[in-house]
Structures are given as C-alpha cells and as structure tokens.
Amino acid sequence: MSDVMSKQGKIMQICSHIILAAMSVMAVVPFWLLIAASFSDTNYAVAEGYQFFPEVLSLDAYEYILRQWAQIGRAYLVTIVVTVAGTAASLIIVSMLAYGLAQEKLPGGKVIFALILITMLFNGGIVPQYMIYNNFFHLKNTIFGLIIPNLLLNGFTVVLVRNYFRSSIPGELSEAMRIDGAGTFYIYRHLILPLSKPILATIGLMEAVSYWNDWNNGLYYITDSNLYSMQQLLNEINNNVNFLANNSSMLGGVDPGALPTATMRLAIAVIAILPVLAVYPFFQKYFAKGITMGAVKG
Amino acid sequence: MKRKEKYKKIRWKWMVPFYIMMIPGLVYFLINNYMPMAGIVMAFKKIDYSKGIFGSDWNGLANFEFLFASGQFGTMVRNTILYNGVFIIFNTVLGITVAILLNEIRAKIANRIYQTVILLPYLMSWVVVSYLAFAFLSNETGFINNGILEKLGLTQINFYQEPKYWPWILLFVNEWKNIGFSMIIYLAAIVGISKDYYEAASVDGATRWQQITRITLPCLKPTIITMFILSVSKMFYSDFGLFFQVPKNSGILYPTTMTIDTYVYNALMKQNNPGMSAAAGFLQAIVGFVLVIGANALIRKISREDAIF
Numbered sequence: 001m002s003d004v005m006s007k008q009g010k011i012m013q014i015c016s017h018i019i020l021a022a023m024s025v026m027a028v029v030p031f032w033l034l035i036a037a038s039f040s041d042t043n044y045a046v047a048e049g050y051q052f053f054p055e056v057l058s059l060d061a062y063e064y065i066l067r068q069w070a071q072i073g074r075a076y077l078v079t080i081v082v083t084v085a086g087t088a089a090s091l092i093i094v095s096m097l098a099y100g101l102a103q104e105k106l107p108g109g110k111v112i113f114a115l116i117l118i119t120m121l122f123n124g125g126i127v128p129q130y131m132i133y134n135n136f137f138h139l140k141n142t143i144f145g146l147i148i149p150n151l152l153l154n155g156f157t158v159v160l161v162r163n164y165f166r167s168s169i170p171g172e173l174s175e176a177m178r179i180d181g182a183g184t185f186y187i188y189r190h191l192i193l194p195l196s197k198p199i200l201a202t203i204g205l206m207e208a209v210s211y212w213n214d215w216n217n218g219l220y221y222i223t224d225s226n227l228y229s230m231q232q233l234l235n236e237i238n239n240n241v242n243f244l245a246n247n248s249s250m251l252g253g254v255d256p257g258a259l260p261t262a263t264m265r266l267a268i269a270v271i272a273i274l275p276v277l278a279v280y281p282f283f284q285k286y287f288a289k290g291i292t293m294g295a296v297k298g
Numbered sequence: 299m300k301r302k303e304k305y306k307k308i309r310w311k312w313m314v315p316f317y318i319m320m321i322p323g324l325v326y327f328l329i330n331n332y333m334p335m336a337g338i339v340m341a342f343k344k345i346d347y348s349k350g351i352f353g354s355d356w357n358g359l360a361n362f363e364f365l366f367a368s369g370q371f372g373t374m375v376r377n378t379i380l381y382n383g384v385f386i387i388f389n390t391v392l393g394i395t396v397a398i399l400l401n402e403i404r405a406k407i408a409n410r411i412y413q414t415v416i417l418l419p420y421l422m423s424w425v426v427v428s429y430l431a432f433a434f435l436s437n438e439t440g441f442i443n444n445g446i447l448e449k450l451g452l453t454q455i456n457f458y459q460e461p462k463y464w465p466w467i468l469l470f471v472n473e474w475k476n477i478g479f480s481m482i483i484y485l486a487a488i489v490g491i492s493k494d495y496y497e498a499a500s501v502d503g504a505t506r507w508q509q510i511t512r513i514t515l516p517c518l519k520p521t522i523i524t525m526f527i528l529s530v531s532k533m534f535y536s537d538f539g540l541f542f543q544v545p546k547n548s549g550i551l552y553p554t555t556m557t558i559d560t561y562v563y564n565a566l567m568k569q570n571n572p573g574m575s576a577a578a579g580f581l582q583a584i585v586g587f588v589l590v591i592g593a594n595a596l597i598r599k600i601s602r603e604d605a606i607f
Contacts (some may be wrong), residue, residue: 008505015397023396024415030430031418033441037433041327049444050433107313112324121333121531121590125579126562127572128337132329132349153326179326184315213423216538220481220567234425238432238546240507262439276421283304283421284414287482 031273038062038266045262061267072268074226075233078146082229083211086147090207091200094157099188101158102165113162120155130220131186145221146229151210157203165192204285209283212276230272237265339346341580345572361577368574372559378536378557381468386529388473390522393480398510400481401488416477424539427475429594431544435467461554465547468555471544472537480525487521488514523597531590534558534582558582 033052037045038061040054048054065072100106101113129149139145173195174187182190193200218232228236337351344357365371396416403409419427434441435457443454457463496511502510536557545555547564558578565575598605 004415008507011401012506019575020396020403020412020416023477027415027419027478030433030474031450034430043438049439049448050436050441051445052441065320093322093326096319097582100320103316106316106321112320114325115332119327122335122336122583122587123331125339125583126338126577127566127576127579128334128351129330131340131345131347131572132333132337132568135347135350137329148330150330153323154326158323184312185319188319213421213426215423215425215543219563231423231425234429235543236429238425238543239421245396266429266433269426273422280418280421281414282361284417285386287417 016236020270034266035270038263038270040263042261050266058263060279061263064264065271071225072233072271075228075230076271077230078143078227079212079229082214083141083208084144085143086151086211087204089147090152090157091204094161094203095193095196095200096188097153098158098161098165099192101162104166115159116155120159126220140221140228141224142221143227146214146217146227147211149217149221151207151214151217157206160195160203161199164196168199169195180243198286201282205279205283205286208279209276234265234269234272237268244291330403338573338576338580338583340576342508343573343576345576361573362581365574365577370556371578373553374558374561374578375534376557377554378534378559379556381465381536381541382529382533384469385472386526389471389476389480389529390525392473392477393484394515394518394522396477396481397484397488397538398514399487402506413481417479419475419480422475424543427471427539428543428546431467432546433473441592455487458546458548461551461552464551464554468540468544475540483525484518484521487518491517492509518600523601527590527593527597530593531586533589536560538563 033050036052036054037050039057039059040051041058044054044056044058046087100117101109103109116193133139133145133149138256139148169192174191177191213231214229214234215231218227218229219235222228222232224237340351340354341361342356342358343351343354344360345351350356369553400409400412403412422430432440437443437444437454437456437458440457442457447454457462457467491514495517496509499509499513536559538559541555541557541560542563545551547560548555558581562575562578562582565571565578594605
C-alpha cells in the first residue's frame with residue numbers, strides 16, 4: 001500500500017516539476033526576445049526580424065537613448081518623482097485612515113468602513129471622474145494629474161492595513177502608552193507605525209509598482225510632453241514611432257531618417273522595466289505575505 | 299451628573315484626533331469615488347464643458363439612443379461578456395492547478411524559483427506587455443512571422459489587420475500576465491489548510507490525488523466563491539490595458555477587441571463625444587451594481603456563510 005502511495009507521489013512530483021518549469025520558461029521567454037532584439041543590429045532586425053539569438057549585435061539603440069537623454073531622462077525623472085511622492089503620500093493617508101478604522105469603539109467607524117467597501121464594488125465610471133478632475137480641480141497637465149486620480153488610495157489597501165492593525169498590534173500597548181499620558185498622534189507615530197513595517201512595506205511596494213507602471217492617468221490628464229512618464233513615453237512611441245524624432249527635431253535635434261526605430265523602441269522598453277526587475281525580489285516576498293495577511297476576514 | 303460630563307469630555311478628547319487623522323483619506327474617497335458616482339447623471343445630460351456636470355441641460359435618453367443607434371453597442375457588450383466569461387474560467391482553473399502543483403513541490407529552492415518567475419509578468423505594465431506582444435506579432439519584424447512562418451515557408455500573417463486571431467491572442471496574453479496573481483491567491487488559501495487533515499487522510503491510506511480532490515479542493519471553496527463574486531461583479535468591465543494596448547487600439551480589429559471600456563475611452567477622448575461615453579459608463583455601472591447584488595444573493599442561497607454581505 002505505502003509503495004503504491006509513494007509511487008503516485010513521485011509521479012505527481014515529476015509532473016509538477018515539468019509543468020511548472022514549462023510555465024516558468026513561457027513567463028520569461030518574451031523578455032528574452034525583447035532584450036535580445038534590443039541588442040541586435042537595426043538592419044539585421046529589419047531584414048531577419050527579431051530573433052532570440054541575433055547574429056549581428058549592436059549598441060545603436062542604446063547609444064540613441066543616450067543621445068536622446070534630454071527627453072527620456074526627463075520622463076525617467078517624472079516617473080521617479082511621481083512614484084516616490086505618490087507612494088509616500090499614499091502610505092501616510094492610508095495608515096492614518098486605517099488607524100481610526102481599527103478602533104472598535106470609534107462611533108461611525110462601521111459606517112465609514114462600509115462606505116469604503118462600497119467603493120471597491122461600485123464606481124461612477126471614467127467620464128464623470130474625468131470631468132471632476134479636469135474641470136473642478138484642473139489637474140490637467142500638472143504633476144498631480146499623474147499622482148492623484150485612482151492611484152493614491154483604494155479600498156483594498158485600507159482594508160488590508162486596518163485588518164493588520166486589528167490583528168497584529170496588541171491593544172494593551174496603546175492603552176499602556178495612553179495611561180502614561182501619550183496622545184493619539186504620538187501613539188500613531190511612535191507605536192503603530194514602527195510595529196506595522198511589514199504591512200507598510202507590502203502596500204508601499206504595491207503602490208510603487210502601480211505608480212511606476214501607470215499610463216492611464218497620463219493618457220487622460222497629460223498632453224504636455226514635459227510631464228510624460230516613462231510608460232506614457234512608451235505609449236506615445238507605440239502610437240507614433242517618430243514621436244521622439246519629431247519632438248527633438250522641433251527643438252532642432254536629429255534627423256528622423258537615421259533612427260534605429262526597429263530596435264530603439266525595444267531598448268526604451270528594456271530601460272523602463274529595469275527598475276521593476278530590480279525591486280522584484282523584495283516585492284515578491286512581501287506580496288505573497290500581504291495577500292495572506294489580507295485574507296484575514298474582518 | 300458631573301461625572302457623566304467629565305466622561306463625555308474625555309470621550310470627545312479621545313475621538314476627535316482619530317477623526318482628524320481620517321479626514322485626508324475620507325476626502326479622497328469622496329472626490330475620487332463618490333463624486334463620480336453622483337456624476338453618472340451625466341448620462342442624461344447634454345454635456346457642456348463650460349457649464350459643468352450639474353449645470354449642463356437635461357436631454358432625456360438622447361445619449362442612449364445615439365449609443366444604441368451607433369451599431370457598436372452589441373459588439374462591445376458581446377465582447378466584454380464573452381471575454382470575461384472565458385477569463386473567469388481560465389483564471390480559476392489554471393490558478394488552482396498551478397497552486398496545487400506548486401504545493402506539491404517539496405524542494406524549497408525550486409518552489410521559490412517557480413513562484414517568483416511565474417508571478418513576474420504580473421508586474422509588467424500593459425504598455426510593456428504590448429511591446430512584448432509586438433516583438434512576436436509584428437508584421438515586418440515579429441518573431442512569429444520572421445522566425446517561424448517564413449522559415450517554414452508558410453504565408454505570413456498580418457496580425458494587426460486580422461480580427462479573427464485576436465480572441466486567442468488576448469486570452470493567451472491575459473493568462474500569461476495574470477496567472478501568477480491567481481496562483482498566489484489560491485496558494486495562500488492552500489497553505490492555510492490545516493496539516494492535520496492531510497495527516498489523518500494519509501494514515502487512512504488516501505493517495506495524493508485523493509487528498510487533492512477530497513481535501514484541498516473542498517477547502518478552497520470559500521476562496522473560489524469570493525473570487526467568483528468579485529469577477530462576476532466586474533462582468534461588464536474589462537481590463538482597459540489589455541484591450542487597448544495589446545491590439546494597439548487598431549480600428550480594424552474592433553469587431554473582436556472592442557469592449558465597453560475601450561469604447562468609453564475612444565468616445566470621450568478621440569471622438570469627443572462625452573454623452574455617448576457617459577451613457578455607456580452608466581449602463582456599465584448599473585449592470586455592475588445589479589450583478590454584484592445578484593451574485594451575492596445567489597451565493598447566499600447556496601451557502602450562507604460564504605456571502606460577502
């Protein structure tokens with residue numbers, strides 16, 4: 001009996017390895033193609049297409065990026081500013097809101113929590129939202145247009161942090177501090193925040209990645225190319241391969257005919273994903289944890 | 299009497315700082331979520347940017363009449379619903395399968411590598427995914443045309459001009475990007491199942507396969523139901539990035555790629571037709587609302603304790 005069991009167990013193990021290995025390869029292969037193609041020679045790429053193992057290599061595409069750094073570097077800077085400012089603001093606002101919601105005795109807390117849950121299920125759609133941000137708040141072509149709409153706060157992260165405060169920070173600690181004369185904000189600053197580093201790291205990484213990857217807000221609220229983020233720049237190049245050339249020739253730049261267009265766009269994509277790949281190991285660790293923490297029903 | 303007053307004072311002193319700290323977040327939800335909800339009345343107005351949302355004149359159902367008359371309404375509703383239906387099935391089945399397989403892997407390092415790599419595409423923006431897809435699908439330089447079809451002597455396929463391939467491409471791309479997320483959700487649920495069940499089962503001589511079908515799957519039921527309600531409630535919404543970026547918003551592909559969300563975007567930003575866009579958004583919100591209530595009521599009937607509200 002036990003012999004049969006272990007045999008079946010072994011077959012399961014082998015099958016699992018084969019399937020998962022195949023899926024892992026599938027997950028990575030497109031990136032390989034992107035990177036290999038970005039290093040291939042332009043004429044070769046035009047003649048032979050993008051290949052996994054290009055026979056003629058060249059750094060043209062990356063040299064081009066360096067030459068165009070005024071535009072691309074600016075987009076990089078905008079993305080970094082938006083990501084850092086947005087993530088920091090988000091963490092402060094979320095933790096303060098969740099701190100209140102975590103108080104079981106706070107009058108109105110339940111109603112407010114329900115109102116926040118409702119935002120996860122229903123929304124008014126993009127048209128009214130666009131008009132509100134555009135016409136009431138005039139976010140168009142300001143950096144706030146990239147930071148504020150939709151990304152700053154969402155119901156899911158509020159629920160996650162509130163559940164964490166309730167389940168992982170003992171109420172006795174804040175009671176003890178209160179008896180010693182500490183105020184609400186002092187407790188928040190010196191007890192709650194330090195103890196909630198794991199959850200703040202998790203949602204901080206999630207927020208940072210969604211800011212870094214966002215192109216939606218740019219699409220709706222930014223038309224000024226000085227405020228383009230990396231993703232929006234990629235999007236513009238997607239729509240119009242000569243975007244960079246047109247833009248720089250207006251400024252008295254390069255000849256559009258000499259562009260390594262076939263490989264340059266891929267090289268810009270590579271540059272845009274590098275930072276995500278760099279933070280990915282941290283992200284992966286905290287992300288799985290965060291989902292598990294959020295699974296605590298409350 | 300005096301004591302009660304003092305107690306009240308302390309209570310206020312305790313409450314007020316919390317409310318103050320909650321203000322920024324609540325104001326945000328008010329502006330970002332609740333004001334647009336009130337703004338869905340725009341669907342019944344002749345939108346005039348200079349007069350604003352509430353100042354614009356009413357024009358009854360005219361926006362809806364234009365929307366239905368445009369001939370695109372049927373296409374976008376059909377596409378949205380069909381894609382969502384297929385995605386729900388694939389995400390659930392593949393997500394659970396991969397999570398179970400991953401749970402079978404005992405070697406820690408291998409387990410971690412698989413998990414990390416399979417989740418990687420989830421981290422990419424749709425713009426980047428559209429570049430990755432383009433590297434394969436492009437007519438002039440794409441790998442499928444130049445690396446496979448040409449070498450085999452087959453005729454090349456102009457993917458960005460042929461709507462019939464897109465249901466398969468979009469399904470593949472969607473699963474490629476999202477399977478890692480679905481896997482993590484179910485894996486978290488599997489890890490939470492008590493080890494005692496499995497030990498008791500193997501003492502009784504249950505095989506691995508029996509343990510999966512009799513313990514793991516039944517224990518996943520609440521997670522599956524929750525994910526199902528969330529997906530069904532979004533049945534009328536589509537992943538804008540997938541349908542907008544990956545087909546490069548190519549008009550010739552609309553028969554198989556246009557969803558309500560891409561229509562709303564194009565009507566609002568490209569055709570400058572906010573009325574029709576708002577009408578489509580209104581229908582989306584109303585149907586979404588009905589679906590959430592309906593799906594929850596259904597679950598309530600089947601197993602009460604799994605309902606969300």
